[in-house]
Amino acid sequence: MNTGELLIALALALPLFAAAATYAVGRMPDVRETLTLVSAIGLTIITLSMAVRTGAGDAPQLVMARPLQGLELAFRLEPLGALFALMASVLWGINSMFSIGYMRGKREPNQTRFYVCFCFAIFGVMGIAMAANLFTLFVFYEVLTFSTYPLVAHKGDEPARRAGRIYLAILVGASVTLLLPGIIAVQAIAGSTDFVEGGLLQGKVNLDVGGILLALLVFGAAKAALMPVHSWLPTAMVAPAPVSALLHAVAVVKAGVFTIMKISAFTFGPNLIGHMPVAQWLLWLAAATIVISSLVAMRKDDLKARLAWSTIGQLAYVTSAALLPAAAGFAAGGLHLLAHAVAKITLFMCAGAIYVATGATRVSQMRGLGRRMPVVFFCFLVGALSIVGMPPFAGMWSKFLLITASFGSEEWITATAMIVSSMLSLFYLAPIAIRGLLPPASDAAPVEFVRPGGAPGLTVAPLVITAIASVALFFFADEVIAFLVPVAGAAP
Amino acid sequence: MTGYIPGFDANLALDAILLVMLVVIVAAIAATHRMLSAVILMGLYSLVSAVWLVVMDAADVAFTEAVVGAGVSTIVLLGAILLTRGAAAKVSGRRRFLPAVLALGVGAILIYATLDLPDFGDPASPANAYVGRAYLEATGNDMGIPNVVTAVLSSYRGFDTLGETVVIFAAAIGVAIMLGFGERAMADRTIEPLAGGPADHHVVLRVAAKLLIPIIALYAFYVQFHGDLGPGGGFQAGVILAVAVILHALVFGLKDTMAAVKPKFARGVAALGVLLYAGIGVTCIVNGGGFLDYDHLFPRHIEAQIPDWILGPADPAHPHHWGQHFGIMAIELGVLFTVAATMVTIFYGFAGRSMEAPQPGAPRSGAA
């Protein structure tokens, strides 16, 4: 077993080991949480070294098992996956830190289950990121779905269980009825489901069949929340804030768009995508998703709901990027994946910190709150501006590149939608922070802290880190793009 | 038609009359509201069909049908309606239509298919000309016993008969699991079991039974050992033997019978019978044959030393007849054990069940 294989195996084994160990020491919270953090750091080291190797042009592979004849549970690293894995593992650590603060602050029950499921979710993400074929990807995609279900239903009361049911019904429903038959059809047509540079199906399907397959696969990856399979995401807002952060930033939705990117780049290949009418229609749908979700987000008073709708729109950016017949767009999509993750996790952690400190969940309650929690609200502003696409934050580059690429490939509708939505997002995100920092309205009493001392330090520190990262990414965007070029380069 | 002409045949007329009787009996069962009538008609049905079977040349089957259908089945059914009395007899007027349609539909399909069947009695039909005839031709050579049915039953298709014995054993187990084996009757002195205790005004019965029981038992053994030559065999003999025990219980009381033939003993014998049967099969394997291949029942050197007086001198042309003879005899004995013991166990199960007082207000008839 060479180093590359070892790294892959470790990246998969570590979360599993962490899950087992967490369960074993579940009765000792301090040990348990230390363990989580240590695992996250370990995983970060592993994914970092994977990213370095991939950046150097190495593509380690590992065939884990052959479940059936002609099927392989196999892994292969490529830059996009390595980036995703790295991002997930870093954000896992940060999010874990936040979780510890949040869960302790809220005295939540079933914490051990929470951490164990978190580990499994990361296991799923690692598998998705490193999958060498659609089969493997699907396997871990479902692992991710089912391991996050207990997190969504964490509270265990009826609304939470109901949200969990909807979450599962839509995600699994789409994946079983659309994604799985699509993948099996790919297997039937191409004889394998491997991710191949330039597209597996290139030259093997006509445009009609290919179109049907593309639609099956894109809608099947409901985690990407492309309308009309988006409704699970707002529903899942009942979950605790760390879970929302996980769903939106680290794992679930990112896994969805990552899947679409992989399918676009490696299963169909840019050539095929570029010629397919269905791809065009899907682009329009994505554009519609971008605009509609922004409009809905403006009307939401619940902070987390507003963020959720914002996520739907932002994901459609990446979906668009994946379907654009332009290489620059693809790389920009990768960058946006990263930028949005960092920004969104900041926003959610802010929401969580506010909730822990004051119990406030609605935007209208937060006026003037920023005076009492300046750090949190400042970081919120950073995140919001990054999402909007303002310099000097990471979101600016990705949006800029995406819009340029859309114009470049004469997708006027997409470009327009992106511009409009950016402006809308300015209206629905920035005011939260700004109003929070304004003096409280004279007629309404400001919300009181329900927790003496406000937000715990462990909830504030992570969001500061991610806010700083948002700024930092602005300056390192070029490196990321360069890192992704081998994948994007395959695109014309 | 293959040269066969159905002329007038007394048998054919008898056949038709008996079949019509059977149809009438079934119609009567369908029409009657009383459980007891239904059970008695059921016994009658078995008896008439036994007669019909004789007309059809199926002597062994007729024998079995008579002892089982008219005998044991009726006893078990009577026991059941006694134990379920007070709960019976509501004949619901609903659901007449659907069952009728279903039965007619299935019947129509069957009759549709029947029209393609070979003519009744056709000696050249595939059923009669192929394997059936092969048995008739081969038995003399392979086994050397006159009753071909016994030969097929115990040797050619001996494995089926093993299965049959096991089914009976399974029934014993099933009934014992459900109803016990009369342990309540044995243990509890206050409960009067179904079969009743000795009653002093039954002198005639007791005298007759005392005379009959040995005769019945003797007859059972006659049927058992005569099975090679004529109708009969382990199964019929077993039922007859069991009937002797059942008669004893009916006349002298269940407790006395249980003291003589202990339930546990009966259960053990049932298992032993199957063991004997399967053991014979395994012995054949040990001695170099296939399972139940009686030709290899004895190792060759032992077979050569069997004295002539047992079965007469060995036929040099067919030295294996002895194995077949002994094998058939032994497995029939196994069948006898299991069947007799099972029938007794089943009877104990039903008879030993304490009668529950009929529920107040429950309709009470049917078994009256």
Add this chain to the structure above:
Amino acid sequence: MITFEAFYAAPPALTAHAPALLVVGPLIGACVAALSPNSRWAWMISVGSTIFAVWMALCLAGEVARQGVVNYYMGGFAPPLGIAFRIDALGVMMALLVSSVSAAAALYSGHALDAEVRSSKHTLFQAGFLLCVAGLLGLVSTGDAFNAFVFLEVSSIGTYALIAAGERRDRRALPAAFNYLIMGTIGATFYVIGVGFLYAATGTLNMADIAARVVTLGDSRMVQAGFAFIVVGLGLKAAMFPLHGWLPGAYAHAPSLMNIFLSATATKAALYLMVRFLFGVFEPGSDFAYHFMAWVLGPLAGAAAVICSIQAAFEKEFRRVLAFSSVAQVGYILLGLSIGTTAAASAGFLHLLAHALMKATLFMAVGGVALHFRGRTLDDFAGAGRDAPWTMAAFATGAASLIGIPLTAGFLSKWRLIEASLAAGQIWMVVVIAISSLLALAYAGRMLEAIFFRTAAPGAERAKEAPLGVLVPLWILAGFCVWFGIDASLPESIAIAGAQALMGGRP
């Protein structure tokens, strides 16, 4: 082709007689168990003879791998005079399945019987159980149509009483068992009528011989009627939709030992016999059989997969949910078989194996908890995940496999089924499988939700962890569920060999 050389360590004399000993072993075991003095002895005999059966099945597997088909003449008489056992790769598959599930169930029964059956009846119960095992093993190995009936009844008669023995926990076991007895006997009698027509048409009872002679008959009403009655009769026994009405009650209220054993094997053995007739006796190439498969079997299987899943989703009692799901899952298997290609048949068989494994796991988990717990409904099981984590984790594994979650055996078999339907151009089957999987998610999800995400009502009876003697076989089964979800090459090779043996080299 499968090779079991590693397991294969029997003297040649024993191997030569493995077909007979496979059946006779449990049979003798049953007699000895009935004679044994107490419960513990009976249990040991039960475990011993089922393990012996597994050994014999492995020996047979080795023989089949070497020879292709093993023929064994009972009494030394070649068919059509004598009864012959005919065991091909498919038969071996079934024999391995039945014997190994029975061994797991027997191991489990040591604890289960104490809780569920009066101690005075343990020996009888074990004897009855072994008779069922012997009956099913005989059923899957015989090559004689009438002998199959006898074994069908050997297993059934024992089963009726053993199901009814569930009365001690829930009196509904009694009407359920009675209903099963009626339906099962009607089914068996239909089968006998069908065999009678075939006998009238061909004059023989040996299945291979019938097949050879049926071909020469052409379009005979006798053969058609025989076909129809055999299929309906065995369909009743196999709980083929819409003839499944007896099954949920019978499975739900039986003692847990029988739950495990029956749900994993009984209907499948009847199904196996039906398949032998469909493909081995009536050529599927013939118009009648072809139309039957395409227009009757397939749609019925699809309806079963959907409708019974819906019924399962509305059931309140744990075991009944699982029982309805069994009917639905049998629908999957039949879907695969109705396509009529080797690939599809092997997919069906793979699912058959996977389903047996997961249903055994599920019922054993429920049974294990129920040893000291009277809960039956979803509400009763609320919070059981906290009270009995190990048992319920195994349950969750089985449920995941039932839904078809990746990394479990159920996923791979569904994958193969969808692949085969796509390859045959049967898009509607893909839709049916997908919908039914969602419904499986619904009903299994409800159970898991109750177990893990609800808290027990205050004052309610709490579940207890199953004893170690139950946990060990339970986790062995659950482990197989996962192992065959990661690497299903072993069951798949068995299923492919079985399908090839069945289809005889057709595509």
Add this chain to the structure above:
Amino acid sequence: MADALFWAGGGLAAAGALLALIGALGVLRFPDVYTRIHAASITDTGGATLMILGLCLISGLSLVTLKLVLVWVFIMLTSPAAANALANAAYSAGHTPWIGSFRIMQDNRKGGSR
């Protein structure tokens, strides 16, 4: 000779059958349980005796005749005993005989025909 024996035997058997038929008629027509038992049992034994005698004549002197005689013995043992048991049971159950009754006949009819 053989022919004569055959016809004689046949005649006896037919007479037996007729007797049995009459007995059956009696079972249907007689007023109460005891008289019915009477009709059944007496014709049962009588009819059977006649038939067996007839059959003996037909079969001549052989093993079959011996068996027939044994059957006859058996019937002579069982049939009366069964009739006795039936009557005993009816008496125990409280049925009053029609002949010895002081009540009006209607009552007995009811009691008897249950």
Add this chain to the structure above:
Amino acid sequence: MSAVLTHFNYVAVIVLMMGGLYILLSTGNLVRRMIGLAIFQTSTGLFYISLGKVSGGTAAITLDAVSAEGQALAARAGAEQVARYGVEGVIYSNPLPHVLILTAIVVGVATLAVGLAIAVRLREAYGTIETDEIQALDRVLTAAGQVEPAP
């Protein structure tokens, strides 16, 4: 006409079967159902036996063709038939269906015994053996969320 004559046996036996099936399905009384089932099973046996009858034949117990009985049989069947279908000079009915039905009868009585045993237990547990009443009792209890073990 000849089809009616030559297939009369089969049709009559089928009528019996369907009578049994009808009795079985049309009643809710468990013991009656068992009676119907027994008739259904038994008459299936009669069907087999009908298949195995050979006209002019005798029971399958080997006879000497030169014995009086053998001579009588041969005289009745006719020399041509005997030559054609006889085995060593005697026509026998087919023994195979007899063997099969012997087995089937045994299976039938086993089923009957087990079924009735269950019916007896049902009576003890429910106080009734009418299917409708049993179902009604179960429905009430299930609705109440209770479950009763049998006594």
